[in-house]
Amino acid sequence: MIELADTRAAAIAAEFIRARLRAGSPAMGMVMTLIVVADEDGAVAAMESAQTAAQEHPARVLGVVIGPKRGAGRVDAEVGIGAGRGGETALIRLTGEVAQYPDSVVLPLLLPDSPVVVWWPSAAPADPAEDPIGRLAQRRITDAASAPRARSRAMATACTTYAKGNTDLAWTRLTPWRALLAAALDQHPGTVQSASVEAERGNPSADLLVAWLRDRLDVAVDHRVSDGPGITEAVLTTPGGDLRLSRPDGRLATLSTPGRPDRPIALKRRTVPELLNEELRRLDEDEIYAATARALAKQQTPTTRTTKRKRT
Amino acid sequence: MLENPLRDPRDRRLPRIAGPCGMVLFGVTGDLSRKKVMPAIYDLANRGLLPPGFSLVGFARRDWADQDFAQVVHDSVKQYARTEFREEVWEQLSEGFRFVPGDFDSDDSFDHLRRVIEELDEIRGTGGNHAFYLAIPPAAFGKVVSQLQRHALTESSPDRWRRVVVEKPFGHDLRSAQELNGILHSVFPDGSIFRIDHYLGKETVQNIMAMRFANAMFEPVWNANYVDHVQITMAEDVGIGGRAGYYDGIGAARDVIQNHLLQLMALVAMEEPVSFDASALRVEKQKLLSSIRLPEDLAVTTARGQYAAGWAGGEKVVGFLDEDGIARDSTTETYAAVTLHVDNRRWAGVPFYLRTGKRLGRRVTEVAVVFKRAPHLPFTQSATAELTQNALVIRIQPDEGLTMRFGSKVPGTQMEIRDVNMDFAYGGSFTESSPEAYERLILDVLLGDPPLFPRHEEVELSWQILDPVLDFWAAQDTKGVGPEAYASGYWGPSSADAMLERDGRVWRRP
Numbered sequence: 035m036i037e038l039a040d041t042r043a044a045a046i047a048a049e050f051i052r053a054r055l056r057a058g059s060p061a062m063g064m065v066m067t068l069i070v071v072a073d074e075d076g077a078v079a080a081m082e083s084a085q086t087a088a089q090e091h092p093a094r095v096l097g098v099v100i101g102p103k104r105g106a107g108r109v110d111a112e113v114g115i116g117a118g119r120g121g122e123t124a125l126i127r128l129t130g131e132v133a134q135y136p137d138s139v140v141l142p143l144l145l146p147d148s149p150v151v152v153w154w155p156s157a158a159p160a161d162p163a164e165d166p167i168g169r170l171a172q173r174r175i176t177d178a179a180s181a182p183r184a185r186s187r188a189m190a191t192a193c194t195t196y197a198k199g200n201t202d203l204a205w206t207r208l209t210p211w212r213a214l215l216a217a218a219l220d221q222h223p224g225t226v227q228s229a230s231v232e233a234e235r236g237n238p239s240a241d242l243l244v245a246w247l248r249d250r251l252d253v254a255v256d257h258r259v260s261d262g263p264g265i266t267e268a269v270l271t272t273p274g275g276d277l278r279l280s281r282p283d284g285r286l287a288t289l290s291t292p293g294r295p296d297r298p299i300a301l302k303r304r305t306v307p308e309l310l311n312e313e314l315r316r317l318d319e320d321e322i323y324a325a326t327a328r329a330l331a332k333q334q335t336p337t338t339r340t341t342k343r344k345r346t
Numbered sequence: 347m348l349e350n351p352l353r354d355p356r357d358r359r360l361p362r363i364a365g366p367c368g369m370v371l372f373g374v375t376g377d378l379s380r381k382k383v384m385p386a387i388y389d390l391a392n393r394g395l396l397p398p399g400f401s402l403v404g405f406a407r408r409d410w411a412d413q414d415f416a417q418v419v420h421d422s423v424k425q426y427a428r429t430e431f432r433e434e435v436w437e438q439l440s441e442g443f444r445f446v447p448g449d450f451d452s453d454d455s456f457d458h459l460r461r462v463i464e465e466l467d468e469i470r471g472t473g474g475n476h477a478f479y480l481a482i483p484p485a486a487f488g489k490v491v492s493q494l495q496r497h498a499l500t501e502s503s504p505d506r507w508r509r510v511v512v513e514k515p516f517g518h519d520l521r522s523a524q525e526l527n528g529i530l531h532s533v534f535p536d537g538s539i540f541r542i543d544h545y546l547g548k549e550t551v552q553n554i555m556a557m558r559f560a561n562a563m564f565e566p567v568w569n570a571n572y573v574d575h576v577q578i579t580m581a582e583d584v585g586i587g588g589r590a591g592y593y594d595g596i597g598a599a600r601d602v603i604q605n606h607l608l609q610l611m612a613l614v615a616m617e618e619p620v621s622f623d624a625s626a627l628r629v630e631k632q633k634l635l636s637s638i639r640l641p642e643d644l645a646v647t648t649a650r651g652q653y654a655a656g657w658a659g660g661e662k663v664v665g666f667l668d669e670d671g672i673a674r675d676s677t678t679e680t681y682a683a684v685t686l687h688v689d690n691r692r693w694a695g696v697p698f699y700l701r702t703g704k705r706l707g708r709r710v711t712e713v714a715v716v717f718k719r720a721p722h723l724p725f726t727q728s729a730t731a732e733l734t735q736n737a738l739v740i741r742i743q744p745d746e747g748l749t750m751r752f753g754s755k756v757p758g759t760q761m762e763i764r765d766v767n768m769d770f771a772y773g774g775s776f777t778e779s780s781p782e783a784y785e786r787l788i789l790d791v792l793l794g795d796p797p798l799f800p801r802h803e804e805v806e807l808s809w810q811i812l813d814p815v816l817d818f819w820a821a822q823d824t825k826g827v828g829p830e831a832y833a834s835g836y837w838g839p840s841s842a843d844a845m846l847e848r849d850g851r852v853w854r855r856p
Contacts, residue, residue, distance in 0.1 A: 209359045210394050216352040217363045217397070221473075223350065250351045285434045289398045294366070294471040297399030298438040300391070312359070322357040 035114040042109060043142040049113040050094075050122050050143075064122070066314070067144045068093040069152040071100065071136075071167055074127075080155040081125055087310035094145050097125035098167065100133045107132030109139055137166040149173065149317045153310065156180050158188070163197035173317050175310070177203040178238035189238035193245075193327040198319045204238035205323050206309045207264075210301055211243060214279055214289065215268060222291055224272035229255045231269075234262025243268065245330035246322075264303055361395055364792035367475035367507075368401035368442070368466055370459065372490055373482035374418065375406055378513060382544070383481060384419045385426040386784035391439045392429045393781075395789055399470040401442035403462055407449055415445035428782055442470050450489045456497040463499070474506030477540075477791050483592075484515060488529045495533045502538060511540045511791055514605050516800075518596060519816060520809035527802040540791045541805065545606045545711075546798045547783030547790075550746040550772055554613045554713070555622070557740070557748070564738070565618075567717065569692045574735060575849075576614065576698045577714040578607050579856050580742075581706035583659060585834075586680070590671030599650070599682040599812060602702040606711075608635065608808045609800060610742070611698055614713050615688055624796045628804065635807040639687045644818040646848055650679035651832040651839030653705035658835030663705065665834070677819075679829045680704045683842045684815055685849075697849065701842060705834040710856045711742040725761060732764040737854070746772035 036049055072080040081097045088095055107130040128136055144150055151173040158176035159165040168174045181188035192202050229247045233240030247255045260266045263284040270277040275292030287301035390396045404415045444462050448455020466472045494500045502508045517523030530539050545551055580602055586593045616634040619626040641647040655665035666680050681703030717736040739749040748770040756762040832839040846852055
């Protein structure tokens, strides 16, 4: 790890090349630039997660910590080819005036001609696609569930400001649930008459699951609150009976369907690097998320209007 | 059939999860089961790709209870599984383990098996869908398959499927392969027979198709105008180990060339399929296989050998004829190389050299496409002295990836050109733990998705190609000309080098 104090983007880029030469110019095969915009407290953990994900998707990982925006501008960086890691990393701290122009530091460090992904591990901008760094990226990953407060609100905001390329880890967390529900309906075809979702209070994934079911099935979806953890149950009611997927403990789920014995299935809550891995697998627009986000935003319309009015 | 509103072709996150089903594994104590099949099943469960309630029934001549079988699977998973061990995954998976002790001859055992399967349909909801995985010697296929049929275990119906999975060798010549296919086909329809060639499940092998047909820069030079020849190598650094019983009488050509190498060659040389579904792919592979022609004089265009005692990789090793269970006068080859021609416009005049062997320099499988020299070099002779032919190497294992070799100027004032390599490491640009071939293949069996499995026509065509070589070698044996001994730990017999030298070429050192 090389520390560069009071530096510039060009010096960071030069350090990347020097580090590579020192390692004997190994083939890196990096496929993308992954920008992590974190706060000082979460930066190290977030870089760790990003680097773990980069093992599956070798990336130049750029951590950006945006500090106080007053005073003289200063750029500090820690640059290194992580030991045993898939690609290059730099953790860049911006303080003072330059903190208002983080894109000016990041832009020269993007890998040529490869996709750019930005991930906000905790607080995300209200409109990621209009954020200076967000604008550089094809894929903008937020995480409503780790928003400092008002998670459901964060989810709703993410949905109202949805733009092509946006995605949220709350949606990623749903994939196994959606897969099992879809597979259950494959096995028991029938018109779904109603559905319900039960989850702990303020769970953004549950909000999305409700919106997804409502959007796909065009039926009323009952949203109930439980003690968690996370989503604890999802039920599809068909003329043949209920298709019920329940997971009271956050680990082991049971699928109950009419005329079949209850079947257990491991359904662990996944770690952030696992979620990032899934997210990085595809970098084109997720049209189903887009439709779900629109559906959720529609439900939320009254609230968002008030917020918008406040802003103006 | 109602459409499932939760499915959408644009929703590419949703993985394919097989419908309710189970698997019956014959030959649970073998290496294949323990090292490949069982770990792959666990890895699939861990990745959430097995259906809820998936069940695994073991069948073997052991006096075991269900728990003993679960213990065997547990040990194999702990030792060989690719993904981390998670207690909750194991718990729900192992609840579906059953063991049926018995003989392949015993009607009682197969009755017992049927009851177990029916009971699983009741308790675990496997819905009557079962795959029979025959991880047993092919000699026993006939017996097991007819027993399954006799006990009404093989009937598929619209609401339940029965499939059978077999591993290589698919026979030892054309006739035996046809017999074997006859046995399987007498009981299972074509679409229910899955022949596993684990090479075809490998990411890199599938990447051959992606590389060829998704890119613009390779296909234009992928023909006799630019390609000089192609070398396909599968080398192992180990000897036959404890597999004398299997290997003696089979040999390298039957063990590897007939299936893996000819399948690889088909993928490298075939025309672009109309689509990537099973039948379109099969049509192209079959077309290519049927256009393969052997040279006239097999004495100089094929080579075979047996490894001799010596030092391999710093270890003192015995020769093939001194291995346990191998007769002193065995003529089974442990190295085989053949020259093949393809009679079509794309490949006319481009020889394909296939070689495989045990106790070679290192473990490697690769396809090297070697290009012609540039038609004119505007440099002095000395400037290009170190420049050889350009090559594109598809590395299949280990270290999966692509290597391109081309000439580059050596820094300095003089014009001097030297070969350099450009590497793409598959593991570097994508997941480091790409799914094992068996995971992919077992999942495809459960989903009933056959594109990666060779069909019986392909198997029979490959035997048709290889049979004359095997006959020729057998005739040589009767004349007292056996396989040539080669030094362990190096790159095969001198007759193989002579085979290429005759054409003015050399083997790559992979």
